[in-house]
Amino acid sequence: MKALRIGMVGYKFMGKAHSNAYRALPMFFPEAPIQPQMAAICGRDADAVQQAAGQYGWAETETDWRNLVARDDIDLIDINAPSDAHKDIALAAAKAGKHIFCEKPLALTLADSREMLKAAEEAGVKHMVGFNYRFSPAVRLAKNLIESGRLGQIYHFRAWFLQDWILDPAFPLVWRLQKDIAGSGSHGDLGAHLIDLAHYLVGDIQEVIGMSETFIKERPLAENMTGLSAKGSLGGPMGKVTVDDATLFMARFTGGALGSFEATRFAAGHRSTNSFEINGSKGSVKFDFERMNELEVYFTDDQEDVQGFRRVLATDAAHAYSHAWWPAGHTIGFEHTFTHEMLELMEAIHEDRQPSPNFHDGVKCQAVLEAVERSVEERRWVEISEM
Template identity: 55%
Template sequence: MKPSIGVGMVGHAFMGRVHSQAWRSVSAFFDLPAVPAMAVLCGRSPERTAEAAARLGWAAAETDWRRLVERDDVQIVDICTPGDSHAEIAIAALAAGKHVLCEKPLANTVAEAEAMAEAARSAAARGVRSMVAFNYRRVPAVAFARRLVAEGRLGELRHVRAQYLQDWIVDPEFPLVWRLSKDRAGSGALGDIGSHIVDTAQFVTGQHLTGVSALTETFVKERPLAEGAEGLAGGSRTGERGLVDVDDAALFIGRFDGGALASFEATRFASGRKNALRIEVNGSKGSLAFDFEAMNELWFHDHTLPDAEAGFRRIVVTESGHPYAGAWWPPGHGLGYEHTFTHEVKDFLEAVAAGTDPEPSFEDGLRVQRVLEAVEASAADESRWTVVER
């Protein structure tokens, strides 16, 4: 019998449901050193939390995250709350000796992220591990892209293009949910989806951004108050509207420490695009391209071939030799969004058991937070070139 390791999760909305699926399924597909036990789920409403715990497979429910952290049957704390509570929960959990998996972006500010990274460093010295949940690293095609770059198949990297395109708030009557409030979310499209493409680009290239020049825009500046919106002016009352104080879109150029140029685009106003995280990397020996809306495919161009054979070719990333794919279905039977989170908790559990620091670390999350801060500073100062703090 393998040992079990108790998990307590804070938050049970969108991310909570996805993470619950990962904790439920991971042991069925991966041979792990310890089996996760879904000990307790935490939320603010007793009724909704109890219902979610029963539906999602958690053994118990709590309404105070502090009690969850104190429980003896919890060794891992999984944070799936809005960004304004990440730092407080994570720092307290690490101090209590609990391993921490925290949703992205790591925090709402660089100061919070610095405090979290410092707490993670201190905890690691005591054998307590932490990881930030940038799940797109765990798409098999993205992990395979990283392998191709690391093997030198693209040669010297010269140009990176990264986009994250969505359209879920194009309608100006879409309500003022928490993701559109700076107090809760920290920023808008920039932090929510822009953080993903910053991390994905740095992961695939193995390089870090050193400077940016940016533009941001809020296209719809007022919206109807959300029905029963927690933390937003008491919820909706007929005809009342609230201020949108985060960005709807962010565009910026940047330079990597390896010399490559980069362009980034994060928007919730790309009509017709639902979840189009895209990245293209061009190098001296080849190029690769990925689009999450076709997540089982990677396009690769080998520029060392003769001209008569040149061109992008489509690789279906479902073979047993591809990252993660061999644990699932026969080749050609594609994976989905939820599998990236299963891969995430698999890697996290293996690192905890091995006593090694999982990736992406809180330090990696802090690096992304510094880029987001530089983008906001540049956009506020007429797109001035802004150095990313190291």
């Protein structure tokens, strides 16, 4: 059994999720050809990173990612720092010959993400991007149904990622609401996932047109810059929100399907409704991440008196990853999208191939994100090939 020595930059939401995945792999997927070794975790705040290391189970800590990248006892750099830091770390990691796992969005701009891809390719390292929703068993089932032709020709893809955590005008100006750090708002944070799912399930997008809005234009300055549950209060100093609260767009796929996308943080009642529906000539599927173990499936060739969407609980022996978990009917949680993601990473490295999704997928996603942004600014349809 080979071990892959991981050096991870970041220790907040995604750092916790990745750590948990690394811990889960040997327990639930002992057959993985490589297992991760949680070598070192890196963050600027020495005390905080020390505490995270203890809690998550990392052997050592670093406070400067340059040091981490420079260590020769590290095989892979896992980047889940805020988005504005992705590029520099990735470039350095590639240069140092490390494999790279980078959270989405790959970078703040398409140009940056292309630079990252180029660096990784030139260095000959493995690269992966964190589109974790691909790894829900129910999403895998959707993929299988499409690839095997059981849905026929795809006509429609509609997807929406709805949240409500910044609905309150008193919610403070955390980093995710600042363009220079986050790149964009709901678009890059939520829409990026939808775009990747569209690429994964339906294929390439030919052209897009979008619309965007920042409903609340100023917010209280934040004491604590991170977290989805930060608290703020009105009455004190305010700062300008520089990202979108909501971005919608329509798309035409190269295969002829029509797409509809909506990402918003202003949908009251939706904590995290990441949902899509796909309609084909032979059937349809529906997914909602709040019920992530389920896929609704319809087939046009069912007997005529019993046609209807089936609620499939993707925990049966026939479903992806189910052998690793619990008996049929016993659901798994959000965190194991990452466990499955890291399994793919290990297997790809072992098989000396690029993981899927990798930086190519990150770049493709970024191209659509930017095409949408351009279409919003210029109020016109934008071809992805323009980008």
